[in-house]
Amino acid sequence: xxxxxxxxxxxxxxxxxxxxxxxxxxxxxxxxxxxxxxxxxxxxxxxxxxxxxxxxxxxxxxxxxxxxxxxxxxxxxxxxxxxxxxxxxxxxxxxxxxxxxxxxxxxxxxxxxxxxxxxxxxxxxxxxxxxxxxxxxxxxxxxxxxxxxxxxxxxxxxxxxxxxxxxxxxxxxxxxxxxxxxxxxxxxxxxxxxxxxxxxxxxxxxxxxxxxxxxxxxxxxxxxxxxxxxxxxxxxxxxxxxxxxxxxxxxxxxxxxxxxxxxxxxxxxxxxxxxxxxxxxxxxxxxxxxxxxxxxxxxxxxxxxxxxxxxxxxxxxxxxxxxxxxxxxxxxxxxxxxxxxxxxxxxxxxxxxxxxxxxxxxxxxxxxxxxxxxxxxxxxxxxxxxxxxxxxxxxxxxxxxxxxxxxxxxxxxxxxxxxxxxxxxxxxxxxxxxxxxxxxxxxxxxxxxxxxxxxxxxxxxxxxxxxxxxxxxxxxxxxxxxxxxxxxxxxxxxxxxxxxxxxxxxxxxxxxxxxxxxxxxxxxxxxxxxxxxxxxxxxxxxxxxxxxxxxxxxxxxxxxxxxxxxxxxxxxxxxxxxxxxxxxxxxxxxxxxxxxxxxxxxxxxxxxxxxxxxxxxxxxxxxxxxxxxxxxxxxxxxxxxxxxxxxxxxxxxxxxxxxxxxxxxxxxxxxxxxxxxxxxxxxxxxxxxxxxxxxxxxxxxxxxxxxxxxxxxxxxxxxxxxxxxxxxxxxxxxxxxxxxxxxxxxxxxxxxxxxxxxxxxxxxxxxxxxxxxxxxxxxxxxxxxxxxxxxxxxxxxxxxxxxxxxxxxxxxxxxxxxxxxxxxxxxxxxxxxxxxxxxxxxxxxxxxxxxxxxxxxxxxxxxxxxxxxxxxxxxxxxxxxxxxxxxxxxxxxxxxxxxx
Numbered sequence: 001x002x003x004x005x006x007x008x009x010x011x012x013x014x015x016x017x018x019x020x021x022x023x024x025x026x027x028x029x030x031x032x033x034x035x036x037x038x039x040x041x042x043x044x045x046x047x048x049x050x051x052x053x054x055x056x057x058x059x060x061x062x063x064x065x066x067x068x069x070x071x072x073x074x075x076x077x078x079x080x081x082x083x084x085x086x087x088x089x090x091x092x093x094x095x096x097x098x099x100x101x102x103x104x105x106x107x108x109x110x111x112x113x114x115x116x117x118x119x120x121x122x123x124x125x126x127x128x129x130x131x132x133x134x135x136x137x138x139x140x141x142x143x144x145x146x147x148x149x150x151x152x153x154x155x156x157x158x159x160x161x162x163x164x165x166x167x168x169x170x171x172x173x174x175x176x177x178x179x180x181x182x183x184x185x186x187x188x189x190x191x192x193x194x195x196x197x198x199x200x201x202x203x204x205x206x207x208x209x210x211x212x213x214x215x216x217x218x219x220x221x222x223x224x225x226x227x228x229x230x231x232x233x234x235x236x237x238x239x240x241x242x243x244x245x246x247x248x249x250x251x252x253x254x255x256x257x258x259x260x261x262x263x264x265x266x267x268x269x270x271x272x273x274x275x276x277x278x279x280x281x282x283x284x285x286x287x288x289x290x291x292x293x294x295x296x297x298x299x300x301x302x303x304x305x306x307x308x309x310x311x312x313x314x315x316x317x318x319x320x321x322x323x324x325x326x327x328x329x330x331x332x333x334x335x336x337x338x339x340x341x342x343x344x345x346x347x348x349x350x351x352x353x354x355x356x357x358x359x360x361x362x363x364x365x366x367x368x369x370x371x372x373x374x375x376x377x378x379x380x381x382x383x384x385x386x387x388x389x390x391x392x393x394x395x396x397x398x399x400x401x402x403x404x405x406x407x408x409x410x411x412x413x414x415x416x417x418x419x420x421x422x423x424x425x426x427x428x429x430x431x432x433x434x435x436x437x438x439x440x441x442x443x444x445x446x447x448x449x450x451x452x453x454x455x456x457x458x459x460x461x462x463x464x465x466x467x468x469x470x471x472x473x474x475x476x477x478x479x480x481x482x483x484x485x486x487x488x489x490x491x492x493x494x495x496x497x498x499x500x501x502x503x504x505x506x507x508x509x510x511x512x513x514x515x516x517x518x519x520x521x522x523x524x525x526x527x528x529x530x531x532x533x534x535x536x537x538x539x540x541x542x543x544x545x546x547x548x549x550x551x552x553x554x555x556x557x558x559x560x561x562x563x564x565x566x567x568x569x570x571x572x573x574x575x576x577x578x579x580x581x582x583x584x585x586x587x588x589x590x591x592x593x594x595x596x597x598x599x600x601x602x603x604x605x606x607x608x609x610x611x612x613x614x615x616x617x618x619x620x621x622x623x624x625x626x627x628x629x630x631x632x633x634x635x636x637x638x639x640x641x642x643x644x645x646x647x648x649x650x651x652x653x654x655x656x657x658x659x660x661x662x663x664x665x666x667x668x669x670x671x672x673x674x675x676x677x678x679x680x681x682x683x684x685x686x687x688x689x690x691x692x693x694x695x696x697x698x699x700x701x702x703x704x705x706x707x708x709x710x711x712x713x714x715x716x717x718x719x720x721x722x723x724x725x726x727x728x729x730x731x732x733x734x735x736x737x738x739x740x741x742x743x744x745x746x747x748x749x750x751x752x753x754x755x756x757x758x759x760x761x762x763x764x765x766x767x768x769x770x771x772x773x774x775x776x777x778x779x780x781x782x783x784x785x786x787x788x789x790x791x792x793x794x795x796x797x798x799x800x801x802x803x804x805x806x807x808x809x810x811x812x813x814x815x816x817x818x819x820x821x822x823x824x825x826x827x828x829x830x831x832x833x834x835x836x837x838x839x840x841x842x843x844x845x846x847x848x849x850x851x852x853x854x855x856x857x858x859x860x861x862x863x864x865x866x867x868x869x870x871x872x873x874x875x876x877x878x879x880x881x882x883x884x885x886x887x888x889x890x891x892x893x894x895x896x897x898x899x900x
Contacts, residue, residue, distance in 0.1 A: 100130065223236075707765075813874055
């Protein structure tokens, strides 16, 4: 039985063994009904009925007068409470959001059973049981405000506090994933989930292995602080919950299009003189077609939702194709076509089953387009991305429920060569023609299973308890096939350079084809108790994780230039097969989390919250991959192009000028401290939430975040005490004053040129980032024709050093603001229904500029091989780029063809 088969059997065994365990409410919410009479006495035994377009559920209040409807899909619900001798009470329009509890305090009045009291439009907005800091982008906000056709542009313009790696302008970033940072935490620590299951890319951690269809979203939950115990990392947590079918048939058809006629350009004379042309970054065209449909197959039992999405983003890239190209101009294409289906089976009040299946074609014919490539020397990326998920939700009784999930992600990610020609690089211009350097065929997979139990105890130790425990297991294998046309690269010079004449220059021979494998497995166990007594809720828990990276046994086909057993150096012999290597790394860590929430007035209108948490960093398959000796071999020869055709034939190699071989396994392990610890972050939040008016919540939160044990390289061969200070002249302009004063700058010179660099990876808090910030937000749930989400964030992210490899990096103007720092971050999004059902929506965003640092090259030092270093000429982050304002507006007219 293969390893993958054994793993699948083991995973299925875990599902069976942990059947009463489920992942927490990361794709659902809940309603907590507390029932009292007019004198405030609790009412046990009352019948509670829940209704929505997709669900009908019943329950009975317990001895404390409480009944909880757990694990509810996001949406709008009606709750009815009945008891003999009291007037039935109906609460309408109760909104359930992902990851939140809607508390309902119900007071029953004495009266006849035929009389009823109906209350509408009073859905609570303050969650007095959770300290999680985040927002929910519900379907109404997504559908009535401006937004791009990908999740990243939606988050960029709507979620307070988030900073994107690059701005989306008019949709030109569509079809691209961009880095997201918040609270001083880098993109690599973000978690992306679809319907509560991790869909993160195993290799490109922090990114997703899937491109989402925004038209299929019911709700987007984004958390940036005090994350739930089920969330593994301290970065941005994004959970996208897709629509599901209901008892009502409904659907949508959407078509959008924009082209060059809808754009202007700001390319002035200065930019033109630098080589930019008008519309250099202009969109060629962007289109999106979407059709979706959902409804019942059997009323109250079986539902479906399905969608087809086609998204095309064609943009121009500055300088592409390269100047040597004589064919027609080409933009960079990104075409994404996906199908999505989600059937739901509500067996009864206790059991619900969901299945999600999506398959996607991602087609990018000019991957790598730049001023250094022609169309034939770019890659053709043609990905097949798939997500398959299964969910079983089991409400055992009023106190115990189960939620178990399994998910399989497949990322078939090829970067294909377009021709079979030998790749040709011009050393004079750095332009590559005829073919790209190498073809990469990557297969990345994620098999995820999670299971969790929640048990409610109405009264124990003077209060109510919600006890949770669970398991989360992810297996993420990754393989790469590296191929080259003729297993070589040829280089020439179109212009003479120094003593080097124009013409053929070099041929590089490689040991391709090369097949590599790596894998990571993460298993988490967690437990938590939420204890509520009076107005106070205290939540304490621990998340324990085991993380292991390893290199599976692997082999490559025979290499034409480097047969197995070839001796290249006295210490290196070519190998094509490699044994498995485990425990690179193997970490076991437990992170505590503690929250406290206090209902200030007892009316559910104002909550004070406090949290302390530790989050351990996640790793990708690149971590064990860095210790893989199954690497690239390169030999470089001078090239004697005998027939002058710029095509290499065997026998045309001249003098051998260099041989590069992979390091030995011992060398790779020597480059890594054997006592490496897993990096982590400690976080503190303190905040207050208040319902200002019905459906409008305002919040204020203070954050403090500190990184610990980050991984960095130290140079054992050149310790700091082997350097001495020297003075050099800074010839540049001062970044603050703009004047040149030829001032001196102190740098560090190596004592001896004989000292050889010997880098080793270690933990070092000197390169750790620190974050502090204050955020104010306002959230208006859609009612009375308008909705709003806005926030202002003041923050500071600082670092003492970004590198400790040498004292120039560590001490010369090294301390200051980190590159991801944005002091001011303002975002407002909302919509308003004007008279005659004219809909107006807008986004406004204003970011302070990124901090930049002027650098200066220093020459004539002993540092080898060049004797040159580059240092910061000014304190880090002392100059800010201009503020970035953006405004998007949307205007529409609602047309009704029929009224129901």
